[in-house]
Amino acid sequence: xxxxxxLGAGTGGTALAHILRRRLSPAAWAITVVDRSPxxxxxxxxxxxxxxxxxxxxxxxxxxGLLPGDVELVIAPIEGIDPAANEVRIGGxxxxxxxxxxxxxxxxxxxxxxxxxxxDWRVTAFDFYTPGGSAALARRLESFQGGTLAVHVNEMPIxxxxxxxxxxFLADWHFLRRGLREAVDIVFxxxxxxxxxxxxxxxxxxxxxxxxxxxVVPDFAAERxxxxxxxxxxxxGREVAYDLLVSVPTNMGDQVVGDSGLGDELRFVPTDPKxxxxxxxxxxxxxxxxxxxxxxxxxxxxxxQARTVAGNVERAAAGRPLAAEFDGHANCFIxxxxxxxxxxxxxxxxxxxxxxxxxxxxxxxxxxxxxxLNHWAKLAFRPIYxxxxxxxxxxxxxSDRMAMAGKKRPPAAGATA
Amino acid sequence: MPQRQYGTAVVDVDAEGFMTDPSxxxxxxxxxxxxxxxxxxxTPAHWNVIEHMQKEFRETGQAPSIRRLSKxxxxxxxxxxxxxxxxPARKAARIAGLKKPEGCV
Numbered sequence: 001x002x003x004x005x006x007l008g009a010g011t012g013g014t015a016l017a018h019i020l021r022r023r024l025s026p027a028a029w030a031i032t033v034v035d036r037s038p039x040x041x042x043x044x045x046x047x048x049x050x051x052x053x054x055x056x057x058x059x060x061x062x063x064x065g066l067l068p069g070d071v072e073l074v075i076a077p078i079e080g081i082d083p084a085a086n087e088v089r090i091g092g093x094x095x096x097x098x099x100x101x102x103x104x105x106x107x108x109x110x111x112x113x114x115x116x117x118x119x120d121w122r123v124t125a126f127d128f129y130t131p132g133g134s135a136a137l138a139r140r141l142e143s144f145q146g147g148t149l150a151v152h153v154n155e156m157p158i159x160x161x162x163x164x165x166x167x168x169f170l171a172d173w174h175f176l177r178r179g180l181r182e183a184v185d186i187v188f189x190x191x192x193x194x195x196x197x198x199x200x201x202x203x204x205x206x207x208x209x210x211x212x213x214x215x216v217v218p219d220f221a222a223e224r225x226x227x228x229x230x231x232x233x234x235x236x237g238r239e240v241a242y243d244l245l246v247s248v249p250t251n252m253g254d255q256v257v258g259d260s261g262l263g264d265e266l267r268f269v270p271t272d273p274k275x276x277x278x279x280x281x282x283x284x285x286x287x288x289x290x291x292x293x294x295x296x297x298x299x300x301x302x303x304x305q306a307r308t309v310a311g312n313v314e315r316a317a318a319g320r321p322l323a324a325e326f327d328g329h330a331n332c333f334i335x336x337x338x339x340x341x342x343x344x345x346x347x348x349x350x351x352x353x354x355x356x357x358x359x360x361x362x363x364x365x366x367x368x369x370x371x372x373l374n375h376w377a378k379l380a381f382r383p384i385y386x387x388x389x390x391x392x393x394x395x396x397x398x399s400d401r402m403a404m405a406g407k408k409r410p411p412a413a414g415a416t417a
Numbered sequence: 418m419p420q421r422q423y424g425t426a427v428v429d430v431d432a433e434g435f436m437t438d439p440s441x442x443x444x445x446x447x448x449x450x451x452x453x454x455x456x457x458x459x460t461p462a463h464w465n466v467i468e469h470m471q472k473e474f475r476e477t478g479q480a481p482s483i484r485r486l487s488k489x490x491x492x493x494x495x496x497x498x499x500x501x502x503x504x505p506a507r508k509a510a511r512i513a514g515l516k517k518p519e520g521c522v
Contacts, residue, residue: 155484199432221498223494265488
């Protein structure tokens, strides 16, 4: 009997356990999934919690109920990975040997990386990437009567790179409905040179931020937070004053990845971008946010990666060559407030383009343009997540590889400075 | 594909002005791109960063992030911002003839 060990029962680990349990013979392969906590959160929901649109308790389910019955789930801290011995050490010193390992440990915020950010944590400085952070921020926003709200991205890459923009748009809408919009100055502070990483989307989103009166401070790298004076201080000497700071701190991979020597300077695992195998070990694969591949850290990306990882685990188990097929596909709804959302669909090579999705002309969803239908599609995604995505089932009309059908390339633009 | 002329050299660049073929890079091109980025003159401290970035790119296939540059103890983050005001990793990569750092996804 051989053993496949999956570290992490999040979006990637759970979907992969389902796909591989269907594909690997139970007589030949045991599958064990390890996670440190029993709760699985619907992370896209955290964005809506600060505005009172979702209650945190409605976003959580038990991991045990989300995995197939013939997969072993171990809830325990992961204390070490020893690739030379092909084993994982879990809480209490128990060793878990593996033939093939999948690292699906995701990433988390690391506010301690920015001096001063934790000084007034969840009093004047908040995150919304965690259950506790989004709930604390909901309480603060309820009583916020006006002043400068700074929405801040500390360092790339981050999980769900559109989430901070969505937060800014939803904040605009929130204060508008409460009749406080005039009293609140919303400023978007980013280390990028525009609101998004890719040019066409950055231009479209920049225009929309302008329409909503949200000021962008680009190219800003925070050296520290001066919590007492309530300001962000940049390496270049610029300062951004705030009354309320909503920060997306530096994101890092799991501690155990770093401690085991498997990570880069942000504890992300160096991974082949097309096969999704570890660059250093032939029997280790990586899915989702834990990998250092240049794709967005997002649930849709995990979904599109899952069949490549599952196929390559099968191939590795049979001693066959791997398929280099993952194309970096991401598909993200960006809430823009006022009941509308933008949809973007892109991969390693093709930036988000305007057009229609998934079908040319008829859509029905417009790309790179706010629409009510995109907003409803985003809300409709939650049941799809629990019912299809976590079980590794294909999503209706969306292929793993990005399709060009329906997308319009802009006229060849001259180079920009 | 867009092209840019730097002195007598015409090079292919991507939509954001990053060179697509690092083998065409010369120190003269670097100086011209630097002027576009608002850096009038490349000093030995600039060259130190540029050459380190190119070395990392040869070894890893990626232009290093600010965090990686500073951990490599070539230069502090503060000095990087003084040398390449605005976006140091992006500007230095562009001047070094490399593609945009992949940290910016």
